[in-house]
Amino acid sequence: MALMKAVRGTRDLLPPETELWNRVERTACDVFARYGFGEIRTPIFEDTQLFARGVGEETDIVSKEMYTWEDRARAQSEKSQSLTLRPENTAGVVRAYIEHKLAETGLLQKLYYIGPQFRRERPQKGRYRQFFQIGAEVIGPPSAGSESPLRDAEVLEMLATLLDALGIAGWTLELNSVGSATDRPRYVQALREALIPVAASLCDDCQRRAVTNPLRVLDCKVPEDQPVIETLPKIADFLDDASRAHFAAVRSALDACGVPYHVNPRLVRGLDYYTRTTFEFTHGGLGAQNALLGGGRYDGLSEMLGGPRAPGIGFAIGADRLVLTLQAMDSAARGDEALLDVYVAPIGEAQQNAALQLARELRRQGLRVELGDGSFRIKKAFEMADKRARSIILLGEDELQSGQLTVKTFASGEQTKIARDEIGDYLCRAMRVGEQN
RNA sequence: GCGGCUAUAGUUCAGCGGCAGAACGCCGGUCUGUGGCACCGGAUGUCGUGGGUUCGAACCCCACUAGCCGCCCCA
Numbered sequence: 001m002a003l004m005k006a007v008r009g010t011r012d013l014l015p016p017e018t019e020l021w022n023r024v025e026r027t028a029c030d031v032f033a034r035y036g037f038g039e040i041r042t043p044i045f046e047d048t049q050l051f052a053r054g055v056g057e058e059t060d061i062v063s064k065e066m067y068t069w070e071d072r073a074r075a076q077s078e079k080s081q082s083l084t085l086r087p088e089n090t091a092g093v094v095r096a097y098i099e100h101k102l103a104e105t106g107l108l109q110k111l112y113y114i115g116p117q118f119r120r121e122r123p124q125k126g127r128y129r130q131f132f133q134i135g136a137e138v139i140g141p142p143s144a145g146s147e148s149p150l151r152d153a154e155v156l157e158m159l160a161t162l163l164d165a166l167g168i169a170g171w172t173l174e175l176n177s178v179g180s181a182t183d184r185p186r187y188v189q190a191l192r193e194a195l196i197p198v199a200a201s202l203c204d205d206c207q208r209r210a211v212t213n214p215l216r217v218l219d220c221k222v223p224e225d226q227p228v229i230e231t232l233p234k235i236a237d238f239l240d241d242a243s244r245a246h247f248a249a250v251r252s253a254l255d256a257c258g259v260p261y262h263v264n265p266r267l268v269r270g271l272d273y274y275t276r277t278t279f280e281f282t283h284g285g286l287g288a289q290n291a292l293l294g295g296g297r298y299d300g301l302s303e304m305l306g307g308p309r310a311p312g313i314g315f316a317i318g319a320d321r322l323v324l325t326l327q328a329m330d331s332a333a334r335g336d337e338a339l340l341d342v343y344v345a346p347i348g349e350a351q352q353n354a355a356l357q358l359a360r361e362l363r364r365q366g367l368r369v370e371l372g373d374g375s376f377r378i379k380k381a382f383e384m385a386d387k388r389a390r391s392i393i394l395l396g397e398d399e400l401q402s403g404q405l406t407v408k409t410f411a412s413g414e415q416t417k418i419a420r421d422e423i424g425d426y427l428c429r430a431m432r433v434g435e436q437n
Numbered sequence: 438g439c440g441g442c443u444a445u446a447g448u449u450c451a452g453c454g455g456c457a458g459a460a461c462g463c464c465g466g467u468c469u470g471u472g473g474c475a476c477c478g479g480a481u482g483u484c485g486u487g488g489g490u491u492c493g494a495a496c497c498c499c500a501c502u503a504g505c506c507g508c509c510c511c512a
Contacts, residue, residue: 122438
């Protein structure tokens with residue numbers, strides 16, 4: 001049988017990389033908790049219709065990037081059902097909001113999630129077929145303040161706080177408003193018309209986009225095209241009064257709390273449900289996948305899914321990209337953290353049980369302990385210990401008889417004998433001092 | 438889904454038609470209760486997979502698979 005491998009676009013995450021993942025997730029949970037968010041866990045697959053209606057039938061995600069299968073009927077009374085691995089989590093959260101009648105609480109719901117999502121795209125760096133998102137949604141009845149621009153600003157401020165807490169330096173917040181559900185189609189139509197007379201002067205890609213997806217012309221990076229693009233209609237001119245006021249209020253709130261942002265009139269998100277505020281936090285060094293996270297407001301999504309009016313705003317962080325960015329920045333910084341506190345080395349198999357017992361006591365004191373093997377020769381025990389831990393306890397025949405254990409700290413090379421009963425306290429102290437250096 | 442580049446030891450890579458290599462890592466020894474440093478020795482492997490050309494293929498050709506870069510799209 002051929003060697004089994006993780007399927008295309010999926011991968012294993014192993015130590016020590018998983019340590020970084022844990023740090024990212026822990027930091028996110030801590031920050032979210034300070035803003036009153038609670039965790040939600042929705043199923044990894046849903047009825048296909050949820051995504052078709054929520055994300056948009058015509059989007060690339062739904063039309064060609066979903067893992068969809070027919071879950072066949074197993075009994076006469078059962079109907080087969082089209083199921084899909086979730087390509088994003090907002091639709092699932094809103095479905096749960098409706099299903100559990102959370103609107104009836106009258107409260108603003110602040111929910112965050114962490115988990116895998118699935119899209120059948122061509123894999124690249126920072127783009128996988130199973131990828132991980134950390135996201136959050138603020139959603140509720142208008143009477144709870146869910147429509148307020150203050151919610152938008154608070155979410156953006158929280159994200160700035162999170163990226164800073166993780167030590168991501170040099171992020172940029174790109175901000176725009178795509179207007180109401182009726183503003184955007186009007187704009188797309190105007191854009192399409194404005195492109196007709198000028199398309200011929202644009203690059204090949206843009207000539208194609210002008211027809212298939214005029215909004216993407218705005219993303220064009222070809223320098224020669226920029227003067228023409230500048231002359232195209234701006235979405236800002238198509239916002240109704242309410243959307244215009246909302247956007248102004250978001251900006252003013254961000255100004256007031258000192259979160260820097262860049263208004264990018266070309267930032268137009270691809271999912272159908274977005275209204276008004278849209279945003280993206282970007283970072284260089286990710287190549288073509290420069291977006292660390294993206295999100296926006298979705299005032300009509302609940303109703304699109306058959307629920308009550310429940311405006312909301314949310315975001316999804318590409319955890320894979322966040323980790324890549326941290327790895328690129330951190331590469332030299334880590335190393336010692338992976339080391340355990342102490343390696344307990346029984347010398348001779350007769351000492352093994354005593355060693356396990358000692359390791360158990362030390363671990364109960366909170367020390368990180370690796371246990372050797374009595375069959376190892378002394379030299380080998382030291383070599384193993386030096387690779388895995390910051391110190392070694394030698395547990396040989398002499399030590400067992402005298403009750404005085406040999407302890408050596410690698411960083412200093414210092415070696416002493418310590419009474420067995422005091423060894424835990426001694427190590428706790430020694431490791432704390434070591435950490436400060 | 439489309440285009441380009443790539444695939445050789447555990448890892449990073451050299452070799453580009455004539456014996457499968459280096460560095461690091463790994464194992465052993467110098468050193469029988471002492472790691473790191475040094476020195477000595479050892480094992481690495483379907484050269485991504487399958488086919489073709491050739492006296493002879495890691496090397497040239499084709500297909501497939503996977504990774505990377507870009508397009509589409511998106512976190």
